[in-house]
Amino acid sequence: MRVGLFVPCYVDAFHPEVGQATLELLERFGCEVEYPFDQTCCGQPMTNTGCHKESKATEELFVRNFKDYDYIVAPSGSCVNHIRNNFDAVAQTDDVKHVREHTYELVEFLHAVLKVDGFPWAEFPHKVALHNNCNALRGLNIASMTELREKKFSKPRDLLGMVKGLELVDITRPDECCGFGGTFSVFEEATSARMGQDKARDQAKSGAEYVTSSDSSCMMHQEGCAKRLGLPTKYIHISQILNGERV
Amino acid sequence: MSIDNQAAPTTPAGRTNDGAPANLTHGAGASVTMPARGPEPQPRGAIIRGNRPIDQQEAARRFMAAPEHLAMHDQRLWDLRQKRDGQKEIIEEWEDLRQLASDIKTHTLTHLDTYLEQFEKNAIANGVKVHWAKDAAEHNSIVAEILRSKNAKSLIKSKSMLTEECGFREAMAEAGVQVVETDLGERIQQLDNENPSHVVVPAVHKLRTDVAEVFAKTLGSDPNNSDVSYLTEQQREHTRPLILKADAGMTGCNFAVAETGSVVVCTNEGNADLSANTTGLHIVSMGIEKIIPNLNSLAVFVRMLSRSALGSPITQYTSHFRGPRRGAEMHIVIVDNGRTDRLGLEKFWTSLKCIRCGACMNTCPVFRRSGGLSYGATYAGPIGLIIDPTFNRHKYSTLPFSSTMNGSCTNVCPVKINIHEQIADWRQVLAENHEIPAFKKSMMKAAGALLASPKLYRASLPMADSALRHLPRFVLYNKLNTWTRGREMPHVPKETFHQWYKRTRGMDGKKK
Amino acid sequence: MSSTDSRAAIFAAIRANRPKIQPPLPDVPLFDEKALSDLVTAFSEMLVKMGGKVLDPQGQDPVSALRAAVAGKGIIATCVPELHGDASLQIRQILPDMDPHSLADVEIGVVRAAFGVAETGSLCLTDDELIVNTSGYLPQHLIVLLDPSQIVANLHNAYRRPELREHKYAVFQTGPSATADIEGVLIHGAQGVRSLHVLFCPKQS
Known part of the structure; x- marks a missing residue:
C-alpha cells in the first residue's frame, strides 16, 4: 500500500515531531510511506476566507503531488475535511476525485483502513x-x-x-x-x-x-x-x- | 388542597415564585441554580454607523470585558442547549422528526404559491381579512390603516421577529399609536429602547440588576430591588391595565396552516392570547415562509419548536386562531420583505425553513461570548449570519466571518438548515463581490500565490530562526499580529519536518 | 402599491424564484406504537413537570371537591355546568355575550378541557369551553376539568382531533403562564394565570 504523507504547513513549521510520529507509526503498520517534497498546503486558509479562486493553484499543486498514491494520510482532520468536502476550486477531474476520496485523517485511517488492533509499543501512564x-x-x-x-x-x-x-x-x-x-x-x-x-x-x-x-x-x-x-x-x-x- | 394566591416574597435562583423547584422542564426555566451576579454596567451592542459594515468584533470585545454579563449569558444559553439535549434523548424519533420537519419545509417552500392561495382562501372563508405587503413599509402602513379605520390609538402585542424586521414600533410611534409589548423580555427591551438580542429570550444579555435599573426608570419600581419575582410582578401589574385599556391586539405567527386557514402562536406567558382575545381587533403579522400544509405537519413542528428552543416539551400556550371571535375582527398581513428574493438564491433559499427557535444561537460559542446585540442586525447568531446579508450585503458583509464554522448550529437545527455550510458559501459570495476588506483579499492573494509554488514557499522558510517561521502563514500576512493578545506563540523547533526528512531520509525517502 | 398589486407581485416573484426541485409532502406517522397504556398517569406526570398541579379530590366526588376548592377564594368565574353560578358565593356564570374585560377581577376561572395530551401534559381549550376566550387568561388562577377518557397519547394524535378544524379558537394550555426571561429564573404568572389545577372529572352527558 503506497501512502503519501501530507504534513500541513503549521505541522511542518511548528510541530515536526507530529509529522515524524505519523510517518513512523504508518511504517510500523507496514505502509510504504512517501513524503512528496513539493507539498505546501491544501488551500483551506484561502477557501475559509471566501477566496476560492485564490486557492485554486494551491489545490492543483496538491493534486499533482498526491494523485499517484493509493492513500493520502495527514495528521489533521481540518485539512482532510477541506480536501474531502470543500475542495472545489479545481476542476473535478479523475485525479482530483481520486485524491478527494482517498485522503484520510490519521485516526480514521488507522481505524477504518488499517483496522489496527493494538499499539504494543505504546504506554502513556497519564x-x-x-x-x-x-x-x-x-x-x-x-x-x-x-x-x-x-x-x-x-x-x-x-x-x-x-x-x-x-x-x-x-x-x-x-x-x-x-x-x-x-x-x-x-x-x-x-x-x-x-x-x-x-x-x-x-x-x-x-x-x-x-x-x-x-x-x-x-x-x-x-x-x-x-x-x-x-x-x-x-x-x-x-x-x-x-x-x-x-x- | 389549596390554591396559593400569594407569591413568595423572594425568588432565589433555582426556585419558582410559588416555591416549586425550578429544575422543571418548562417555560425556559434554567435547570441549574444561577449564582447571583451584578451589578455591572450593561455592555451595549454594535455601534451602527449608517451603512458601514458592522464591527461585530468590537462589540464582542466590550461584551467579553463585562465578566458578570459574559458568565451569566454563557451559562444561561449553554444550559438551554443542555436542556435541549435532554429532550432529544427522551424522544426516540428525534432525528426522524428533524428530517420530517426539513422535508415538509422543502415541499412547502417549493409549492409556496399553492399553499399561500389555499391559506388565503380558507382564512377568508373563516371571516379573516387578508392583506399582502411587499415590504416593511407596506406592512407598517397596512397596519396603521387598519388601526386608523377603527380609530385605535393603543396596541398590545406579543413578540414577533417580523415586526422587528419592519421597524414596526418606530413606524407606529410616527403614526401616533401607542404600542405595548406584552412578552416580559420584549417589554424590558422596549422600555430600554434596545432591540431583542435573541429570538426567543430577548433580554438574555441583561442581568437582573440591569432590569431593575430599567424598571426603576420607566415603571417607577424600587431601583435597589432586583429580585426576579418582584421585577416580573412589577411588569405584570404595570402591563395589565394597558392590556385592558388597549384598542387593538397584535400577534406574530409561528405557523400558518393552509388546510385550515389557522394561525398558530406559541408563547410561555399567554400574552399572545391576551393580546388577541381582549380587544375587538386582532392583527396578525406573518411572513410568507410561515406557511405549512396541514395539521399533521403542524404536529411535527410543535413537537420540535420548544424542545429545540428551550428544552421544554411544549410552550405553555400553543394557540390556534382560525377566525375572529363573535363580534370581533381578525386581520392577517402576509409579508414578503425580501423573502421571495431569498427563495431565488440557489445556495441560501433553505434558510427560509427557519422556525426561529434560537437553538443555533444557544449552541453557538461565538454568540454565547459576544451577545446577540453585537451583530447589529435583526437576526443574530448563526441564522443571522446567513439571513442578514440578504437584507443588506454591504452592511452585514462582515457577519459571516464571525463564526468558526464548527457546525454545531447545523446539528441542533430542527429543520436541518446547513447553517455552517451557508456561512462558508456567503464568505465566497462576499469575497467575489468585493465585500471583504481589501487587506484580507490581498493577503489571501499573496498566500495563494506563495502556497502554489513550492520553491517560493520553501524559500520563505530558509532558516530555523527566521522571523518568518515565528508565525503561521496566515498570521504572517496580518500586519496587526493579533495572535499574541490573548495567547502565547507556539515554540519554534530547530528544524521543519521538511528539513528533518531531507536530513534523515534524503530526497529519495530512504532511511539514512 | 395596493395590497392587491402586492399580492400579484409576491406571487409572481414566488413563481419566478421557485427552487428547481419539487419533492412530495411526506407522510407524518403517529409515532404512538410505544404509547403508555396508562394515559392518566402519563398526563399527570407531565402536567406537574410543566408547572401544573392535579387537584386531589381527597375521597370526595369531583364536583364536591371543586366546590370546596373555590369556596371563599374570592370571585369565581365558571364555564362548566358542574359549578353553577351563585351570586351569594361570588360564583359568576360565564355567558357568551359578556365583555372580555369583565373577567379582569376574577380570582379563579373554572373551565373544562376538550381533551388532554399525555406527551406534554397539555389541555385543549376551545372557544366552546371558554365561552369568553379571556376566561382562560384574565383570572389569576385556573381550574380545568378533564375527562380521564379524553386523553390522547401525543401531539400527532391531538392534531387529528376535530377541535382544531372546527373552532375559531383553540389553545393547548400547558401548566400556568410562565417566564424565565430574567436570568432564567422561572416565574409563574407572567401575564396569564398564576396557577393551573386539573381536576379529573368525567363529562356528564
Whole structure:
C-alpha cells in the first residue's frame, strides 16, 4: 500500500515531531510511506476566507503531488475535511476525485483502513483529555456528536483505549469549539482567544495532565491560551502517543 | 388542597415564585441554580454607523470585558442547549422528526404559491381579512390603516421577529399609536429602547440588576430591588391595565396552516392570547415562509419548536386562531420583505425553513461570548449570519466571518438548515463581490500565490530562526499580529519536518 | 402599491424564484406504537413537570371537591355546568355575550378541557369551553376539568382531533403562564394565570 504523507504547513513549521510520529507509526503498520517534497498546503486558509479562486493553484499543486498514491494520510482532520468536502476550486477531474476520496485523517485511517488492533509499543501512564477538532468531528465524523441522537462512538477513544496506562478524563463541554477556526483566530482574535481560554480552563479543571487531539492546529491555539493563563496542562498530538512516545 | 394566591416574597435562583423547584422542564426555566451576579454596567451592542459594515468584533470585545454579563449569558444559553439535549434523548424519533420537519419545509417552500392561495382562501372563508405587503413599509402602513379605520390609538402585542424586521414600533410611534409589548423580555427591551438580542429570550444579555435599573426608570419600581419575582410582578401589574385599556391586539405567527386557514402562536406567558382575545381587533403579522400544509405537519413542528428552543416539551400556550371571535375582527398581513428574493438564491433559499427557535444561537460559542446585540442586525447568531446579508450585503458583509464554522448550529437545527455550510458559501459570495476588506483579499492573494509554488514557499522558510517561521502563514500576512493578545506563540523547533526528512531520509525517502 | 398589486407581485416573484426541485409532502406517522397504556398517569406526570398541579379530590366526588376548592377564594368565574353560578358565593356564570374585560377581577376561572395530551401534559381549550376566550387568561388562577377518557397519547394524535378544524379558537394550555426571561429564573404568572389545577372529572352527558 503506497501512502503519501501530507504534513500541513503549521505541522511542518511548528510541530515536526507530529509529522515524524505519523510517518513512523504508518511504517510500523507496514505502509510504504512517501513524503512528496513539493507539498505546501491544501488551500483551506484561502477557501475559509471566501477566496476560492485564490486557492485554486494551491489545490492543483496538491493534486499533482498526491494523485499517484493509493492513500493520502495527514495528521489533521481540518485539512482532510477541506480536501474531502470543500475542495472545489479545481476542476473535478479523475485525479482530483481520486485524491478527494482517498485522503484520510490519521485516526480514521488507522481505524477504518488499517483496522489496527493494538499499539504494543505504546504506554502513556497519564490522565488525558481528548479534543476533537470540529471538522474532524462534524465533517469527517470521527466520533458521535452530542447534538445528535445517535449511537455513541469515538474512533480516537477506541485507539487511545489500546494504549497501556492511559486514562481518559472527561471535560464538561467536550464538543464545544475551541475558537481556533483557521483565519478566525487572527481576524476575530478576541472571541477566538476567549473561547480558547475557556477550553483550556475546562481541560485543566478535568484533572487532565495532557490534552491530545488528531489536530495540531486546535492544540497550538489551546496551548497558547493555557500558557497565557499559567495552566499546567500539556498538549501532545495523538500520533505521538500511539507511536509510543514517552514523556 | 389549596390554591396559593400569594407569591413568595423572594425568588432565589433555582426556585419558582410559588416555591416549586425550578429544575422543571418548562417555560425556559434554567435547570441549574444561577449564582447571583451584578451589578455591572450593561455592555451595549454594535455601534451602527449608517451603512458601514458592522464591527461585530468590537462589540464582542466590550461584551467579553463585562465578566458578570459574559458568565451569566454563557451559562444561561449553554444550559438551554443542555436542556435541549435532554429532550432529544427522551424522544426516540428525534432525528426522524428533524428530517420530517426539513422535508415538509422543502415541499412547502417549493409549492409556496399553492399553499399561500389555499391559506388565503380558507382564512377568508373563516371571516379573516387578508392583506399582502411587499415590504416593511407596506406592512407598517397596512397596519396603521387598519388601526386608523377603527380609530385605535393603543396596541398590545406579543413578540414577533417580523415586526422587528419592519421597524414596526418606530413606524407606529410616527403614526401616533401607542404600542405595548406584552412578552416580559420584549417589554424590558422596549422600555430600554434596545432591540431583542435573541429570538426567543430577548433580554438574555441583561442581568437582573440591569432590569431593575430599567424598571426603576420607566415603571417607577424600587431601583435597589432586583429580585426576579418582584421585577416580573412589577411588569405584570404595570402591563395589565394597558392590556385592558388597549384598542387593538397584535400577534406574530409561528405557523400558518393552509388546510385550515389557522394561525398558530406559541408563547410561555399567554400574552399572545391576551393580546388577541381582549380587544375587538386582532392583527396578525406573518411572513410568507410561515406557511405549512396541514395539521399533521403542524404536529411535527410543535413537537420540535420548544424542545429545540428551550428544552421544554411544549410552550405553555400553543394557540390556534382560525377566525375572529363573535363580534370581533381578525386581520392577517402576509409579508414578503425580501423573502421571495431569498427563495431565488440557489445556495441560501433553505434558510427560509427557519422556525426561529434560537437553538443555533444557544449552541453557538461565538454568540454565547459576544451577545446577540453585537451583530447589529435583526437576526443574530448563526441564522443571522446567513439571513442578514440578504437584507443588506454591504452592511452585514462582515457577519459571516464571525463564526468558526464548527457546525454545531447545523446539528441542533430542527429543520436541518446547513447553517455552517451557508456561512462558508456567503464568505465566497462576499469575497467575489468585493465585500471583504481589501487587506484580507490581498493577503489571501499573496498566500495563494506563495502556497502554489513550492520553491517560493520553501524559500520563505530558509532558516530555523527566521522571523518568518515565528508565525503561521496566515498570521504572517496580518500586519496587526493579533495572535499574541490573548495567547502565547507556539515554540519554534530547530528544524521543519521538511528539513528533518531531507536530513534523515534524503530526497529519495530512504532511511539514512 | 395596493395590497392587491402586492399580492400579484409576491406571487409572481414566488413563481419566478421557485427552487428547481419539487419533492412530495411526506407522510407524518403517529409515532404512538410505544404509547403508555396508562394515559392518566402519563398526563399527570407531565402536567406537574410543566408547572401544573392535579387537584386531589381527597375521597370526595369531583364536583364536591371543586366546590370546596373555590369556596371563599374570592370571585369565581365558571364555564362548566358542574359549578353553577351563585351570586351569594361570588360564583359568576360565564355567558357568551359578556365583555372580555369583565373577567379582569376574577380570582379563579373554572373551565373544562376538550381533551388532554399525555406527551406534554397539555389541555385543549376551545372557544366552546371558554365561552369568553379571556376566561382562560384574565383570572389569576385556573381550574380545568378533564375527562380521564379524553386523553390522547401525543401531539400527532391531538392534531387529528376535530377541535382544531372546527373552532375559531383553540389553545393547548400547558401548566400556568410562565417566564424565565430574567436570568432564567422561572416565574409563574407572567401575564396569564398564576396557577393551573386539573381536576379529573368525567363529562356528564
